Amino acid sequence: MAAFFTHEDGRYHATPMAVSAWSQGQLAGTAVCGLLAHRLETHSPGPVFLPARFTADLFRPVLDEPIELRSSIVRDGNRIRAVDASIVQRDEVRARATVLFLAMADEPPGEVWQPAQDLPVPERRLDGPEGAPPLFKSGAGDWTHDFASGVNSFRKSAWNNVPAIVEGRAVTPFERAAFVSDTANLVCNWGTQGVGHINTDVALALVRLPEGPELGIVAQNRVAANGIAVATTTLYDRIGPVGTCTITALSNAMRQVDMAEFAAARGIPVPR
Template sequence: MELAFFTSDDDGASLVATDLAVSSWGKDHLHGVAVSGAMARALEQRLEQEGRTELRPARYTVDLFRPATRQPLTFTTDVVRASPRLALLDVTALQDGVPVSRASCLFLKPTADTEGEVWSPGTSPSPPPLEVAPPTTEPHVPFLHSDAGWSQDFREHQNASRKTSWNSAVPVVAGEAATPFQAVAAIADGASLVTNWGTNGVEHINTDITLTLVRRPAGTEVGLQAVDRLEQDGIAVGTASVFDREGALGTIVVTSLANARRTVDLGKEQWEDDGRRTTSGA
């Protein structure tokens, strides 16, 4: 069966979730990777309808304010502002007419770099070695890095060390190839994983995603590396760097709420490239 988060109904008006879109938080709860990818797809479609494909996504913000379930998803899009150098678009995802999430994307027109010297860190995270993760366009279980090194075994990385992930995007809709923007917008939800995953598993659920980009990824392979994390009174803010095989291309900030009563224990879960998930122990 083709790997994808959704199928499209006959007239394309709504998306129906597949098993691959189901979250570890609950059997009827969709994960943010699928929902964010679907909203990015709706925004790209609206940008194309407006004839503004020369613009690049520069800032994409998602509010995940209500759990999305396996009911069909529909989308409404609006042009908030359009000018020669930018377009600001909004999208709302609905189920049975009720909004479950929303996103806004600022698309900017590329020009030329300035010539003045400005500080930059000068270093960026790197993908796994080619012998570990050869270039591919096929979806796969993420490669993860912590003190345990690179592997695809989640059980090896349930620790308190800095996390990095390397991901190959799952198509949002069956029969459609994922675009680079859909890939990075979907994978951006994984910033919660690399910043909130500790010794007990993932004890926080993210309520939003803010992705900033200077360019689109050079394909559908995207990496995330934890950069910073703060927490107080059950509210956590995590920052991750976004990179591909050509280097760094942006950042992600996620805000999360403590959800310890429904911790996702990744030390007991393992995934296969065909989407199957197994859980060990109790």
């Protein structure tokens, strides 16, 4: 089974799938978030609790070197459990995350306003057990695997089937959501010259876990000035929305990423 990490001798080792588009010696934020979620989920109080909020701080590059994962329960109660996790390399915390597990219950009575949702879903299914390259949609264009399709200023969506985070373990719905949440940077900050911002954090909020192997993400809002961009997305499956993700990103114009070149370097087919 293809996976982003292997687990040996108490440490995690990245596979080539986890390498960042920004640097060959660093790991992608998607893989980092997926691995942190993998560790946090081991502290779940049980099936009646939802990992309702996942936040990750990506303040140092996570290197393509062995990873030590640390975690602890910060607060435990009848309706909420807070858990912290961190990635440690070279005796430094490189990234950290927190999850709030909330006890699920019936919705209160009454009608409350909710916005109409425009959530594009491809007819083609990405439901293979090994995962698949993502599909992209820009504006009114068709869904495509082409990593060059987003070189424009249109609103973007991506549709994902995430491979295993850790070798030998099927990806869980929470790991899938955490992994895809980091692609908020891609769908919101991908423009006519590539991706020029690198996100420093991820704030994922879920009302339910995604169902099935597919998970979409669509840009909802973006505000940018002074080399800082704040962007918000909706995550959704074939049933409907599962939650939102907000990121804060810094300009990285000196190393702007061409996604077509990134895909070619990883051996991902890019149709022309």
